[in-house]
Amino acid sequence: MATPLQVSASSTIGARNEELEASSSGLVGENDLLIVGPGVLGRLVAQKWREEHPGCQVYGQTVTSDHHEELINMGINPSLKDTKSTYKFPFVIFCAPPSRTSDYPGDVRIAASNWNGEGSFLFTSSTGPYDCYDNGPCDEDSPTVPIGRSPRTDVLLKAEKIVLEDMVWIFAIYSLLKVTLTMLYKSDRGAHVYWLQKGIVESHPDHILNLIHYEDAASLSVAILKKKLRNRIFLGCDNHPLSRQEVMDLVNKSGKFSKRFEAFTGTNDPLGKRMNNSKTREEIGWEPKYPSFFQFLESI
Structure with missing residues (x-):
């Protein structure tokens, strides 16, 4: 008989899938969480959720099984997107990007069907659909662009419509979080890292960016999930917008990186x-751990 250390990764994943199936028989805990798209943000959400709810189970739904072993090692029970099941969860967060699917709104609808209506369903989106330009002011209540203006924003708008309108007739209690995805960042990931690698970038230096650290995006997501709010839009940013040039000037002055950005x-x-x-x-009732990109740089 194999010892636990001799069990293969595939056997472990199989066991996790059995555990996931068991949830369909009513064994889902009142604080269990399903993360659709457990990437960088999703994994941080899992960590912070478990800190808030010791003993809960966290599940992660992925497109492929490539990272299932990593998820298992982090205490996340993985499953594939196309796995058919009848189990539902009290808390679901959708943080998968639109780049890996041909039917993003459809994926959101499927994810919503995994929610039992008791806690919260949270969809993380982008500030792209807001109809604000020329570095002008924008907040949670600003209007969005009309469908048809841009294929890129159409994908997000159709997904948001499913969350806020089309699915409301089922539970009437969906929540939508708008997280600034234009510059989610941490020390080794984000636009500043990409620009450092390039050195010279053919983009306008005065374009304003809205920043939020991955840890802060995760903590805000968890705070919203816990509120069990209904049919709402929220916004995640650090309230210290910076131009591209200002961001990279701070990076260069920080002395924390081996490369130097040129222009x-x-x-x-x-x-x-x-x-x-x-x-x-x-x-x-939320405040970021990193109130500004400058304070983040000082902390590393």
Whole structure:
């Protein structure tokens, strides 16, 4: 008989799938969480959720099994997106990117069908659909662009419509979190890392970015999930928008990186928007660990 250390990864994954199937028979805990797309953000959400709810089970739904062993080692029970099951969870967060699927809105609908309606279903989106330009102000209540203006924003708008409108008739209690995905970052990941590698980038230096550290995006997501709010839109950012040039000037001055950024050379690409999430902070009772990109750089 094999010892636990001799069990193969595939056997371990099989055991996890059996455990996942067991949840369909009513064994799902009141604080169990399903993460659809357990990447960098999803894994941090899992960590923070378990800190808030010791003893809960966290599940991760993926497109492939490539990282299932990693997830198991992190205490996340993995399953494949196409695995058919009848189990449902009280808390579900969708943080899969639209880049890995041909039917993003459909994937959101399927993910929502895994929710039992008791806690929260949270969809992480982007600030892209907000109809704000030329570095102008924007917040949770700003209007969105109309369907048809851009294929890129259409994908997100259709997914959001499923969460906020089309699926409301089932439970009428969906929550939507708008997280600034234009510059989610940490020390080794984010736009600043990419630009450092390039050295010279053909983009407008004055384009405004809205930043949020991965840890802060995760803590905000958990805080919203715990509130069990209904049919709402929230915004995640650090309230210290910076231009591309300001970001990279801070990186160069920090002395924390081995490479040095040279220049942005673009002149014709569009500008951004200045996001403010004061309403979200007041309602959720949340503040970021890293109040600004500058303070993050000082901490590393």
